[in-house]
Amino acid sequence: MSRAFILLLDSFGLGALPDADKYGDTGANTFGHIAAWAAQEGTPMALPNLERLGLAAAAHKASGEWAAGFGQRDGFTGAWGAAREQSTGKDTQSGHWEIAGVPVLFDWGYFPKTVPSFPQELTDKLQELTGVPGWLGNCHASGTTIINELGDEHVASGKPILYTSADSVLQIAAHEEHFGLERLYAVCEAAYELVKPYNIGRVIARPFTGSNGDYKRTANRHDYAVPPTAPTLLDHVKDAGGDVIALGKISDIFAGQGVTRLVKGPDNMALFDRLLEVADDAPEKSLTFVNFVDFDMHFGHRRDVAGYSNALHELDARLPEFMAKLKDGDLVVITADHGCDPTAPGSDHTREHIPMIFFGPNVAPQELPTASTFSDIGATLAKHLGVKPLSNGTALL
Ligand SMILES: O=P(O)(O)O[C@H]1O[C@H](CO)[C@@H](O)[C@H]1O
Numbered sequence: 001m002s003r004a005f006i007l008l009l010d011s012f013g014l015g016a017l018p019d020a021d022k023y024g025d026t027g028a029n030t031f032g033h034i035a036a037w038a039a040q041e042g043t044p045m046a047l048p049n050l051e052r053l054g055l056a057a058a059a060h061k062a063s064g065e066w067a068a069g070f071g072q073r074d075g076f077t078g079a080w081g082a083a084r085e086q087s088t089g090k091d092t093q094s095g096h097w098e099i100a101g102v103p104v105l106f107d108w109g110y111f112p113k114t115v116p117s118f119p120q121e122l123t124d125k126l127q128e129l130t131g132v133p134g135w136l137g138n139c140h141a142s143g144t145t146i147i148n149e150l151g152d153e154h155v156a157s158g159k160p161i162l163y164t165s166a167d168s169v170l171q172i173a174a175h176e177e178h179f180g181l182e183r184l185y186a187v188c189e190a191a192y193e194l195v196k197p198y199n200i201g202r203v204i205a206r207p208f209t210g211s212n213g214d215y216k217r218t219a220n221r222h223d224y225a226v227p228p229t230a231p232t233l234l235d236h237v238k239d240a241g242g243d244v245i246a247l248g249k250i251s252d253i254f255a256g257q258g259v260t261r262l263v264k265g266p267d268n269m270a271l272f273d274r275l276l277e278v279a280d281d282a283p284e285k286s287l288t289f290v291n292f293v294d295f296d297m298h299f300g301h302r303r304d305v306a307g308y309s310n311a312l313h314e315l316d317a318r319l320p321e322f323m324a325k326l327k328d329g330d331l332v333v334i335t336a337d338h339g340c341d342p343t344a345p346g347s348d349h350t351r352e353h354i355p356m357i358f359f360g361p362n363v364a365p366q367e368l369p370t371a372s373t374f375s376d377i378g379a380t381l382a383k384h385l386g387v388k389p390l391s392n393g394t395a396l397l
Pocket residue numbers: 092141142143144164165166167168169171204297301347
């Protein structure tokens with residue numbers, strides 16, 4: 001039996017990369033700063049299951065410091081280490097694709113931090129194609145803030161809210177009932193075609209509901225992402241006849257490429273429930289890839305340190321349920337795609353090391369060398385599954 005599982009904690013960074021200063025992220029440390037905050041609150045973090053696997057030791061190796069409340073201990077059960085990003089960005093697509101063997105070595109296009117942020121020829125063309133009365137926003141923004149700032153005006157005028165971030169994205173927010181969900185999707189589809197010359201990674205539909213200055217995003221977010229530029233681990237597994245089971249937003253991130261089964265869930269804990277079901281029936285030579293997005297979407301970008309800490313405790317507490325389902329030959333890795341330090345200024349991702357914690361019934365506990373590319377993770381899983389090796393990365397086990 002050989003199966004592989006990637007449990008990706010979206011944005012769970014372990015400390016700044018050597019080149020973080022180029023990204024404005026000097027000193028960023030998602031895990032370290034959450035742990036420091038918790039200790040200062042008088043409620044130090046306790047993540048016994050992740051700690052036993054080697055998480056805190058990996059963070060120490062990556063950042064040079066022990067996270068508050070954690071220290072050297074005996075009896076690790078995982079093969080633990082951290083990885084550095086080879087891609088030029090610090091976005092979700094770059095992180096995931098690189099794990100799967102395809103680092104993004106070209107520069108994505110980005111929209112500048114000016115107002116307006118988007119080129120006028122782009123917004124004019126999109127207006128002409130979709131017949132909307134104009135645009136609101138047209139700037140860098142936090143998605144939950146801007147819908148409350150501009151929601152009333154959007155409802156009154158029918159103008160969608162356009163915004164972006166430090167990532168290569170064009171996001172369009174509109175009211176599900178007043179503007180219409182299908183209409184929002186149609187505007188995003190048109191935008192996806194128009195941003196191609198700008199080398200933009202994703203257009204994201206951000207529907208919301210509510211009234212009178214009180215608006216909330218719904219679960220009907222939809223991503224229109226460019227597909228990976230070369231075959232990924234997912235393709236290699238699929239081409240070898242294996243199942244590729246994508247939980248949460250994984251399928252969107254790979255534009256469906258290489259995915260054979262799609263499983264959705266509204267939040268981290270629902271996704272964990274789905275993961276347990278998949279662990280029961282995933283066949284031989286399958287890859288199960290789950291993205292726990294709440295860490296990033298609800299807590300990292302929102303700079304909600306308490307929420308992030310709580311979500312880590314919730315996941316840690318449930319890990320034994322998953323471990324109990326593992327079968328002989330299973331290989332699991334716990335990792336991330338970038339950082340999003342909730343104590344950093346602004347609301348963007350941070351350029352950090354990611355955890356690389358392998359475990360499973362046949363994994364010998366050990367310290368791993370710091371990987372110079374996230375692709376070492378995918379290369380290790382490709383070897384484990386016996387599929388075609390990836391064109392980037394080195395197998396570590
Ligand atoms: O502030 P919100 O809308 O959550 O946006 C975030 O979500 C986008 C996609 O993950 C990122 O680029 C980031 O800007």
